[in-house]
Amino acid sequence: MADYQVVVIGAGPAGYVAAIRCAQLGMKTACVEKWIGKDGKNALGGTCLNVGCIPSKALLDSSHHYYHLQKHAAEHGISASNVNIDVSTMLKRKDEIVQKLTGGVAGLFRKNKIDRLEGTAKLLGGQQVEITDVDGKTKTITADNIIIATGSVPARIPVAVVDNEYIVDSTGALEFSEVPKRLGVIGAGAIGLELGSVWGRLGSDVTILEALPDFLAPVDRKIAAAAMKEFTKQGLKISVGAKVSNAVVENGEVKLTYEDSKGSQTITVDKLIVAVGRKPNTEGLNAAEIGVKIDERGFIQVDANRQTAVPNVYAVGDVIGGPMLAHKGSEEAIMVAERLAGQKTEMHYDIMPWVIYTWPEVAWVGRTEEELKKAGVEYKVGQFPFMASGRAMAHGDTSGMIRMIADAKTDRILGVHIFGISASELLGEAVLAMEFDGSSEDLARTIHGHPTLSEGMHEAALAVDGRMIHA
Numbered sequence: 493m494a495d496y497q498v499v500v501i502g503a504g505p506a507g508y509v510a511a512i513r514c515a516q517l518g519m520k521t522a523c524v525e526k527w528i529g530k531d532g533k534n535a536l537g538g539t540c541l542n543v544g545c546i547p548s549k550a551l552l553d554s555s556h557h558y559y560h561l562q563k564h565a566a567e568h569g570i571s572a573s574n575v576n577i578d579v580s581t582m583l584k585r586k587d588e589i590v591q592k593l594t595g596g597v598a599g600l601f602r603k604n605k606i607d608r609l610e611g612t613a614k615l616l617g618g619q620q621v622e623i624t625d626v627d628g629k630t631k632t633i634t635a636d637n638i639i640i641a642t643g644s645v646p647a648r649i650p651v652a653v654v655d656n657e658y659i660v661d662s663t664g665a666l667e668f669s670e671v672p673k674r675l676g677v678i679g680a681g682a683i684g685l686e687l688g689s690v691w692g693r694l695g696s697d698v699t700i701l702e703a704l705p706d707f708l709a710p711v712d713r714k715i716a717a718a719a720m721k722e723f724t725k726q727g728l729k730i731s732v733g734a735k736v737s738n739a740v741v742e743n744g745e746v747k748l749t750y751e752d753s754k755g756s757q758t759i760t761v762d763k764l765i766v767a768v769g770r771k772p773n774t775e776g777l778n779a780a781e782i783g784v785k786i787d788e789r790g791f792i793q794v795d796a797n798r799q800t801a802v803p804n805v806y807a808v809g810d811v812i813g814g815p816m817l818a819h820k821g822s823e824e825a826i827m828v829a830e831r832l833a834g835q836k837t838e839m840h841y842d843i844m845p846w847v848i849y850t851w852p853e854v855a856w857v858g859r860t861e862e863e864l865k866k867a868g869v870e871y872k873v874g875q876f877p878f879m880a881s882g883r884a885m886a887h888g889d890t891s892g893m894i895r896m897i898a899d900a901k902t903d904r905i906l907g908v909h910i911f912g913i914s915a916s917e918l919l920g921e922a923v924l925a926m927e928f929d930g931s932s933e934d935l936a937r938t939i940h941g942h943p944t945l946s947e948g949m950h951e952a953a954l955a956v957d958g959r960m961i962h963a
């Protein structure tokens with residue numbers, strides 16, 4: 493008999509959720525994690541809790557308070573002079589939130605009687621996993637099933653080598669001890685925009701260089717255009733079609749050379765963030781050696797059950813590709829755990845919520861007009877501007893809009909795209925409506941509380957059929 497029914501490798505949002513769900517379903521479960529936290533101790537939670545979703549949102553909230561006091565408090569009759577930011581207190585608050593949440597996962601492991609194994613896991617084949625602890629001691633355990641959830645790490649580019657002092661990745665960008673006067677960012681994706689916003693709000697002069705010709709290429713074009721206008725108004729200098737050819741550190745500054753439509757440009761910054769995506773992490777796992785198939789980009793290949801080429805070895809989360817999102821990994825984890833228990837769980841990748849936590853937020857689910865046009869699908873669009881929302885006006889945040897796209901024949905909602913205050917929370921209604929195969933008429937007939945931002949969703953649904961009331 494194996495030591496465990498399930499061993500999960502990695503305790504990020506994919507791995508720890510897999511472990512909890514397996515344990516809930518009565519399987520004897522262990523989870524191996526190698527992460528060493530800032531306190532020098534082994535930490536659960538993976539990228540998301542330690543250096544990703546959570547710390548970035550903590551800094552976004554802190555910097556938003558600062559920015560709001562500086563720029564908007566006066567509109568409310570609040571005079572706030574001498575507003576200062578103590579970066580070390582802001583970082584300490586972030587670290588405390590991380591500590592609480594990673595400690596919370598440890599508590600959930602105890603509650604669910606999951607064996608927490610500290611160290612680096614290596615697949616030995618034959619359902620054996622070798623674990624090496626920080627002192628280099630090894631032990632081997634056996635499992636009926638193995639779930640790989642080893643996540644991802646920042647992608648690197650040769651033209652801007654991360655030195656963790658002047659040129660940093662997303663992890664370094666969460667730790668600047670003071671606000672850089674001039675900040676360069678390579679990549680205008682989720683990380684570039686979120687962390688660029690954090691330091692921009694605190695006073696950095698931020699330049700973001702994006703290689704693609706379009707800003708936020710996967711996003712609805714009208715939403716991307718509105719976001720570009722707003723972020724530019726906030727002071728972010730975003731350059732698209734910008735190809736960085738060189739970044740060198742000289743006399744404590746970073747000299748960046750890039751080409752764009754205007755030709756060769758050079759800027760000098762105090763810090764540079766490289767935020768050009770993430771790559772799957774299978775280093776030291778010995779996966780390929782035991783027969784797990786890995787594609788040319790390094791992602792583990794899986795079948796519909798998320799089983800790798802090796803029977804009883806599964807993989808979930810960032811390491812298998814698709815959207816590199818915490819909630820995607822967690823849902824995959826639940827699916828694998830439940831399928832191991834004989835259930836027929838499925839998940840709908842086409843109804844995936846996406847959020848970029850700028851101010852205001854960009855959030856979307858489903859297909860864009862551009863995708864539908866390409867696919868030859870006839871559709872109708874309803875658009876509601878937050879300018880016409882009483883609640884948004886009361887908040888003092890009226891930029892942006894909700895765009896709802898429905899099938900021209902069936903009225904089924906095909907996509908909802910939001911740029912505006914609380915877009916991340918508003919999106920939940922759209923995701924649920926789509927999970928239920930809802931139509932715009934369903935949302936148009938649903939009573940929404942007044943005054944709420946969610947009335948905007950109601951109005952966008954009415955707008956699909958040309959009967960919006962308030963705009």
Ligand code: FAD
Nearest residue numbers: 502504505506538539540544545613643809810816817818
């Ligand atoms: P990870 O979270 O990367 O966890 C993998 C774990 O496996 C790690 O703890 C690692 O130490 C461990 N591990 C790896 N190899 C081994 C081994 N051999 N032995 C033992 N342990 C091992 N996503 C969102 O949905 N929303 C957000 O707001 C968001 N913000 C982000 C902000 C930033 C700055 C970053 C960097 C990412 C953000 N993401 C966000 C992405 C999100 O963090 C990832 O999609 C998510 O963490 C992936 O989960 P995972 O469990 O697959 O992998």
Ligand code: NAD
Nearest residue numbers: 679680681682683684701702703767768769770816847848
């Ligand atoms: P991303 O893929 O979102 O964006 C990277 C951007 O960098 C792209 O726009 C790409 O075109 C650009 N780029 C790539 N190479 C470049 C180069 N050489 N020069 C200039 N631009 C270049 O990746 P990210 O922002 O690094 O985030 C990594 C992952 O983490 C993503 O998969 C993202 O989904 C996830 N994440 C999610 C959130 C969120 O959900 N709010 C927040 C942060 C990160």
